[in-house]
Amino acid sequence: MNEDLTPSPVIDTTTPSVARAYDYLLGGKDNYEVDRQVVEMLRTVAPEASLTGRMNRAFGKRAVRYIAEQGIRQFIDLGSGIPTTPPSVHDTVHSVDPTAHVVYVDVDPMVVVHSQALRSIGPGLTTILADIRQPETVLDHPHLQAHIDFNEPVGVVIFSVLDVIEDKDNPLGIVQQLRERMAPGSYLGISHLSARSAPEAMAHTHKISQETGFPEVAFRPDEEVLKFFEGFDLVKPGLVDVREWHPEQDIPQVKIKLVGAVGRKAG
Numbered sequence: 001m002n003e004d005l006t007p008s009p010v011i012d013t014t015t016p017s018v019a020r021a022y023d024y025l026l027g028g029k030d031n032y033e034v035d036r037q038v039v040e041m042l043r044t045v046a047p048e049a050s051l052t053g054r055m056n057r058a059f060g061k062r063a064v065r066y067i068a069e070q071g072i073r074q075f076i077d078l079g080s081g082i083p084t085t086p087p088s089v090h091d092t093v094h095s096v097d098p099t100a101h102v103v104y105v106d107v108d109p110m111v112v113v114h115s116q117a118l119r120s121i122g123p124g125l126t127t128i129l130a131d132i133r134q135p136e137t138v139l140d141h142p143h144l145q146a147h148i149d150f151n152e153p154v155g156v157v158i159f160s161v162l163d164v165i166e167d168k169d170n171p172l173g174i175v176q177q178l179r180e181r182m183a184p185g186s187y188l189g190i191s192h193l194s195a196r197s198a199p200e201a202m203a204h205t206h207k208i209s210q211e212t213g214f215p216e217v218a219f220r221p222d223e224e225v226l227k228f229f230e231g232f233d234l235v236k237p238g239l240v241d242v243r244e245w246h247p248e249q250d251i252p253q254v255k256i257k258l259v260g261a262v263g264r265k266a267g
């Protein structure tokens, strides 16, 4: 790919941002009118869309805690998002082991500003402004290299991010490059917008993208999401609706669905 994917450190308030729209969806304040407009359009077909976002966050927490409880002490959170609703990944990891390290990676400068502010609260986390469509710039980043030893198992989590990576940018190839660096015994956690969602909601997101300039989102079928885990053994119950992965409480059905899974690299 020859396109320059170096993220701009400047916050653009005229184009909707995935991170800021997600912040608004979750009840945060780090967003602008362009971002709120996207979410309000979404709510016209899926009024419970914020619940979908909260379910994704809750899945992420359970998945990260599970991985940390398997003894993993180094994490990479790709497309980490604005830390709108606690716990963030590092909170969950540090509740299991305060000495573990988490590297946050995001393409959005707003995320980086907020995540870097968290560093003043405690050690054990690093934030990188980078685009995962160039996985080698992430994996070889000196700040990541300073904290992640790829000879040891690592937890890599990619929650609700691959759905904004278009097929033309080869999301499978991106995840494959990540998987190749991960030592045996590493864990991969993914959540992804699902083709199980209501057809009218999926069609509406396409309309939103065309009208607002928000990135196109991909509602991929289970068989495509499963390909991200090639060479990894899925932890039970496998790839499921995120509400059903190690559930702690009953959560209602929603129109916009995400599936999620955790896999372990064999060996």
Ligand SMILES: C[S@@+](CC[C@H](N)C(=O)[O-])C[C@H]1O[C@@H](n2cnc3c(N)ncnc32)[C@H](O)[C@@H]1O
Residues within 6 Å of the ligand: 018, 019, 022, 056, 057, 060, 078, 079, 080, 081, 082, 105, 106, 107, 108, 111, 130, 131, 132, 133, 158, 159, 160, 161, 164
């Ligand atoms: C829907 S949010 C999810 C945030 C968080 N992972 C969570 O589940 O709460 C998607 C995040 O991925 C980031 N993102 C989107 N495309 C990206 C890319 N190419 N490289 C890095 N981050 C990206 C966005 O900026 C945003 O913060």
